[in-house]
Amino acid sequence: MLAVDFTTYGWVTALKVGVVLGVIPIGSLIFVYVFLFKMMSHMQSRLGPMEAGPHGMLQPVVEAIKFLQKEDIFPARADRLVFGLAPFVVIVSTFLLYLVIPAGPSLIVEDLDTGIFFALAVSSLSVIGVLMAGWASANKFALIGGLRAAGQLIAYELPLILAVIGVVIQAGSLSLQDIVYAQAGGEIFGFGAIGNPFVLTQIVGFVIFLMAAQAELAQTPFDMPVAESELVAGYMTEYSGFRFLFFFIGEFGTAFAFAGIAATLFLGGWYVPGIEGGLADVVGPLALGGKVMFIGFLIFWIRFTYPRFREDQLQRIAWKVLIPISLLNIVVTGVLKVVF
C-alpha cells in the first residue's frame, strides 16, 4: 500500500516539529527584514539594504549565511562547556514558546490547559542561558550584561504575569485557544458581531504587557543587558558565528512569539468574525500574522525612538509602578467579573 495515513501520531508529531522549526527562523527573518532593516532605515531617512533580492528582501538570508561562515571563537579563559551551551538554552526557550500559540481552530501544536502559564514559564528559561553566557565568557562586560539581564528579566516577569491574569479572569481559562474563543464569543454591551477583543476591557493590562514584554525582550528603552554604548554587546560580546546567530534568532524569534501571545491575549488571536470551521484554518494564520506585525511594529517603533533607562530606574518602574497598577487591574477585573 502506498497510501500513507498522515493522521498517525508519528506523522503529526513530525509535522508539528517541522512547523515549529520552520516558524522560528521564518518569523525572526521577517521581523529582522521588516523592522530592523526596513522600518528602522526609513525612520532614519535612509534606505537600508537594497541589493540582495527585490528591495533587499534576501538580506536576512545573506546575513544568516555570513554568520554560519564565521569562525566559532571560544575565548581562551572561557568555560568552554557552559559557553558553548548558552545559545542553545536561549533558543530552546524560544522554541517552547511556539508550542501553545494557536493560529487556527486546529492549528496549534499542543493545546495545553495551562497554555499561557506554560508560555510565560518557558520564556523565563532564557535567563539561564543569558546568565550562562555572561558568566562563561570570562569577560567583565559580558558578566555585567548577564547580571543586568537576570535582574531585569526577574523584575519584569512579575508585571508580565500579573497583566495576563486580568485576561485569564475574564476568559475563565488558561488555555490560549479558550481565550481566543472567549473573545470570539464575547459581546460588547450586547453587540457581538466582532466578538470582544480583550484590549477593550483590559487596556491597562495590554499596555503593561507590552512594556514588560519590551523589557523581557531587552529592547530599548530596556536594553541595558546589551547596551552597546556601555557594555559593547553585553552577554553576547564574546560570541561569533552561529552561536551569535542563535542569540540573534532567539531575540527576534522571542519578539515574534511575544507579539503572537499579545495578539492572542488582547487582539482576538486568529479569530475573524464570520469565518468558521475549515476556512478559519486558512484565514486564521493570516489574521494572526497581521496582528503580530502590528504588535511588532509597536515594539520596534518604541525601540528605535527612545533612549534607554538606567538599571535602577528600570527596577523602580517595575516594582513601584507596573506591579501596583497591574495588581489594581486584577482587583478591578475580579470585581467587575462578579458584578456582570
Add this chain to the structure above:
Amino acid sequence: MSVTTDWQKSAYISSQAADARVNVELETEGMTLNIGPQHPATHGTLRIVVRLDGEQVVWADPVPGYMHRGHEKLCEVRKYPQVNTLVNRIDWLGSFANEVPFILAAEQLMGIEAPPRAQYIRTIFFEMSRIANIALFLGDMGVQLGAITPVFYAFRDREHVLNLIESATGGRFHPNYDRVGGLKEDLPKGWIDEAKDVMNRVRRFCDELEQLLVGNEIFQKRTRGIGVITPAVALDYGLSGANLRASGVDWDLRRDSESPLAWKHADWKVWTHPDGDSFARYWVRLQETREAAIIIDQLLDSLPAGPIMAKVPVKIKVPEGEAYVETENPLGAMGFYLVSKGDLSPFRVKIRTPSFNNISICPWLLKGVFVPDIITILASLYFILGDIDR
C-alpha cells in the same frame, strides 16, 4: 572516643580552604574595568580605567595618548602653509576652526591683517565648522543613551553643511582654506543663497532634536543631575566652551576677546545654564548650534565686498617673536603659542586643546557614579580624540 575522625577534620579544613580560595578568586571587594581603548563609547581610542564596586565607580582614570601624532613637533619642521594643513587634523570634525588661531598668531607676528571680507568669510566658516562638529554631538548623545535615530538625522543635516564647505573650499573634512593674510579663494557663485537654505535646515534640525530628545522624559531622567560640575570646579580644572557655560560661567572668547574676526558685527547671545549637569551641557550646545546659524545668516547679509587677501610676500617668513592666540572653538578655547626665530617654519608651537582640559575633570567627576552614567558624562563632556592627543 573522639566524635570527629581525622577524615572529617581534613574534609572540614579543605572545605574552609576552598571557600577562602573562592573569596579570593571572586575578588568581592571590587573590580577594575577597562573602558577602551577599543570601546564603542569612546569614539576613538581613549582608555578609561575604572575601579568598580558593583556598578558604582570608586575611582576613574582617563589614559590618553593612544592617538598621539606629535603635531607640535611636526609643526617645527613644516613651513607655515604646510602647518595649516597639519592643524586641520587636530579636531577633525570642525577642521576649519583649528586653522584660525594658528593663522591669527602668524598674522599677529607679521603685523598684517586680513581684509574685512576675508574676516567675515573666516567667521562664517568658523561657525559652520561649529555646526558640523556640534550637530554630531547632538545626535551622538542620543546613541550613547540608547536612542539610535537622532544620530542619523545629525549626519543627514550635517552633510549639507559639509557640502557647503566643500563647494567653497574643495575639502569636506579638511578645508585648508585659511591663508596667512586672507583666504585661499573667494566664495563661489550662488553660495550665499544655498548657505541660507542650509541654515534654515540646521534650525529645523535643532527643533527636531528638541522634540525628539530634549523633551523626552527618559532623556531627562538620564541626564538631569548627572555629572554636576560647579562653576568653581569648572574654572579650577580649566574647562572651556559649552562645558564651562553649562556650569553657569558666562565666558565666551568670541565675545570676550579682541578678535579680528567678525563676531562683533553680528547680534547674538551667549547661552549659559545654571545647572552644570549633563542635560545643561546638551542644552547649551543645542542653543549654540542655533546661535551659530543666526550668526552665519547675519554675516551673509552684511558681507562686505573687497579683496580676500592682504599683501603678503610669496615666501612667508614670520619675524622673530612670540604670540599666543586663543579662539572659541566648537569644543572650547583652543590656543596656539607660536615662537618664531624668523625662519620659514615656526621654532616652537604649543597647542592648547580644549578636549584635553575637558577630560582632565573625569577622575573628579566620575567618582561615585554608576556605569551607565560614565557613558552619559563622557558623552556630555564631548571630546574629540584628535583634540585630546594631537
